[in-house]
Amino acid sequence: MSDLLSVFLHLLLLFKLVAPVTFRHHRYDDLVRTLYKVQNECPGITRVYSIGRSVEGRHLYVLEFSDHPGIHEPLEPEVKYVGNMHGNEALGRELMLQLSEFLCEEFRNRNQRIVQLIQDTRIHILPSMNPDGYEVAAAQVEPETRAVIRWMHSFNFVLSANLHGGAVVANYPYDKSFEHRVRGVRRTASTPTPDDKLFQKLAKVYSYAHGWMFQGWNCGDYFPDGITNGASWYSLSKGMQDFNYLHTNCFEITLELSCDKFPPEEELQREWLGNREALIQFLEQVHQGIKGMVLDENYNNLANAVISVSGINHDVTSGDHGDYFRLLLPGIYTVSATAPGYDPETVTVTVGPAEPTLVNFHLKRSIPQVSPVRRAPSRRHGVRAKVQPQARKKEMEMRQLQRGPA
Numbered sequence: 001m002s003d004l005l006s007v008f009l010h011l012l013l014l015f016k017l018v019a020p021v022t023f024r025h026h027r028y029d030d031l032v033r034t035l036y037k038v039q040n041e042c043p044g045i046t047r048v049y050s051i052g053r054s055v056e057g058r059h060l061y062v063l064e065f066s067d068h069p070g071i072h073e074p075l076e077p078e079v080k081y082v083g084n085m086h087g088n089e090a091l092g093r094e095l096m097l098q099l100s101e102f103l104c105e106e107f108r109n110r111n112q113r114i115v116q117l118i119q120d121t122r123i124h125i126l127p128s129m130n131p132d133g134y135e136v137a138a139a140q141v142e143p144e145t146r147a148v149i150r151w152m153h154s155f156n157f158v159l160s161a162n163l164h165g166g167a168v169v170a171n172y173p174y175d176k177s178f179e180h181r182v183r184g185v186r187r188t189a190s191t192p193t194p195d196d197k198l199f200q201k202l203a204k205v206y207s208y209a210h211g212w213m214f215q216g217w218n219c220g221d222y223f224p225d226g227i228t229n230g231a232s233w234y235s236l237s238k239g240m241q242d243f244n245y246l247h248t249n250c251f252e253i254t255l256e257l258s259c260d261k262f263p264p265e266e267e268l269q270r271e272w273l274g275n276r277e278a279l280i281q282f283l284e285q286v287h288q289g290i291k292g293m294v295l296d297e298n299y300n301n302l303a304n305a306v307i308s309v310s311g312i313n314h315d316v317t318s319g320d321h322g323d324y325f326r327l328l329l330p331g332i333y334t335v336s337a338t339a340p341g342y343d344p345e346t347v348t349v350t351v352g353p354a355e356p357t358l359v360n361f362h363l364k365r366s367i368p369q370v371s372p373v374r375r376a377p378s379r380r381h382g383v384r385a386k387v388q389p390q391a392r393k394k395e396m397e398m399r400q401l402q403r404g405p406a
Contacts, residue, residue, distance in 0.1 A: 024265050025090060026097060028058055028131050034097050035063045035127070042104040045069065045118055051126070051154075052147025058131040060147050063100050065123040074293065074301075074323040075358075076122055077158040077286045080250075081279075082148070084128035085162060085240065091258045091271055092163025096127035098272045099279050113280075121286060124155065152248050156319035158327065159286040160252035161206070162240050165263075167256035168218035168226070170203035175230035175239035175254075190229035193245060194314040198329055202285055203227035203253055209281040211274030219259035230254065249316040251327055289328035290349055292360040294318045294337050302339050302363060310334035325356075337361035 026034060039046045047069035050059040064070070072078070081099070083092030103123075106114040117123075129144055174191040193199060207213040207226035214226040223233075230236060244252035258271060294305040301322025308315045309326065310333065318324040318337075326335070330353045336346040342363035351357050 024268065025094065031093070031097065031127055032061060035061055035100065038063060038100045038104045042107060045107055046104065051151040052143065054130070054132045054144050056132045060126065060129065060131070060144060063125045065103055065118050065125070067119045072122065072156070072319070072321060074321045075291055076120065077291070077325050078122045078124065078155045079283055079286050080124040080126065080157050080160045081163065082126045082129050082160065083163040084130055085164065090262045091165050092255070093128050094268055095163060095257070095272060095275050095279065096125050100125055102276065117280070117283060121283060123283060152244065152250065157248065157250040158325040160244060160250050161282060162252060162254045164254060164256050165258045165261035167221065168213050168259060169223045169256045170206045170213065170227045171230045171233065171254040171256060172199035172203045172227065173230055173241045173245050175236040175242050177231035189232060191231035192229060194312050195251070198327060199251070199253065200227060201329060202251065202282070205285055206253070206255060206278045206282050209278035249325070287356055289326050289351060289356050290335065290359045291323065291325045291356045292358050293322050294324060294339070294361045294363065295322060296342065297362065297364050302342070305337050305339040305361070305363070308336045308338070335359060337363060339363055341366055
């Protein structure tokens with residue numbers, strides 16, 4: 001009898017842990033209440049903050065998950081999810097709210113995978129980039145776009161996904177094609193980035209962890225492995241994922257998650273279950289490649305140092321705390337760190353398939369190279385030859401250096 005009671009209690013507890021939240025669409029006020037509800041339930045690991053306001057004055061709220069909310073911890077990467085960029089594409093918005101509740105609940109239940117993810121990663125979730133568009137299908141979203149750009153420059157994001165609807169595919173940069181492309185026309189050419197293989201891997205991680213994206217046939221179209229280069233699908237200028245790659249340190253992909261841009265409420269639970277594992281696996285991808293600190297001779301942090309990988313024409317920079325993150329596939333790389341006024345440092349690094357390799361750089365200040373001053377031979381009768389103006393200038397600089405600052 002006691003065994004039966006134990007089994008019953010175990011099943012009851014299991015049901016409590018996996019019981020789904022209410023699957024419904026959230027208007028703006030409901031969205032805000034949900035974010036603060038999660039913060040109240042998990043106050044030690046969450047923070048709600050605003051990155052600006054929409055055209056109509058609605059806050060663009062972000063929910064942060066971290067073991068130290070509000071603080072960047074050196075060597076801990078920053079990841080972001082952005083939903084509802086287009087007002088009528090609602091699934092990403094709902095998935096972000098479901099993910100927020102899931103992370104909080106599983107952390108409280110001591111799910112070790114989620115605990116480690118939150119302890120090792122700073123996660124930022126923007127459920128709705130376009131709250132006005134969701135409410136009234138607004139056409140102009142310029143303040144929201146400017147707010148998100150400021151947000152991207154305020155944090156040293158490493159990895160990101162932008163959630164959309166209207167197809168089922170993981171889309172990676174570049175979006176901009178060199179040819180005139182029209183959506184629906186047969187795809188023949190792609191526009192790859194220098195990190196094309198890495199982007200393909202990131203897209204495949206999401207696709208194959210998704211319930212059905214990897215099958216390829218969705219919404220009347222076919223994408224091998226459920227992924228596509230953006231430009232090979234249709235050309236898009238000034239896309240968000242291209243902006244992230246070209247103007248920040250962040251690697252972003254675009255996730256098209258449903259044929260119906262605004263799926264009915266009865267489909268939301270199925271969509272959540274189809275995306276849940278993929279959302280978690282994608283967050284975990286930030287922990288690969290190399291990371292480290294860039295310091296000077298006195299162990300001061302060097303911000304904006306450039307980290308270059310030989311053979312890959314794409315650099316990243318160190319953040320305000322001197323830490324950097326460079327996503328890379330497994331392999332052997334030659335990596336250099338440079339900063340103005342310092343001698344560069346180059347190392348050879350082996351990157352494995354698991355945790356990122358720690359590579360710290362200690363840069364030494366450059367010593368100005370001053371050419372020795374040469375004097376022309378004296379002429380007869382003791383008349384000294386004239387010194388050229390450039391040589392005189394170098395001679396004066398050398399004396400100043402020897403004399404020291406005034």
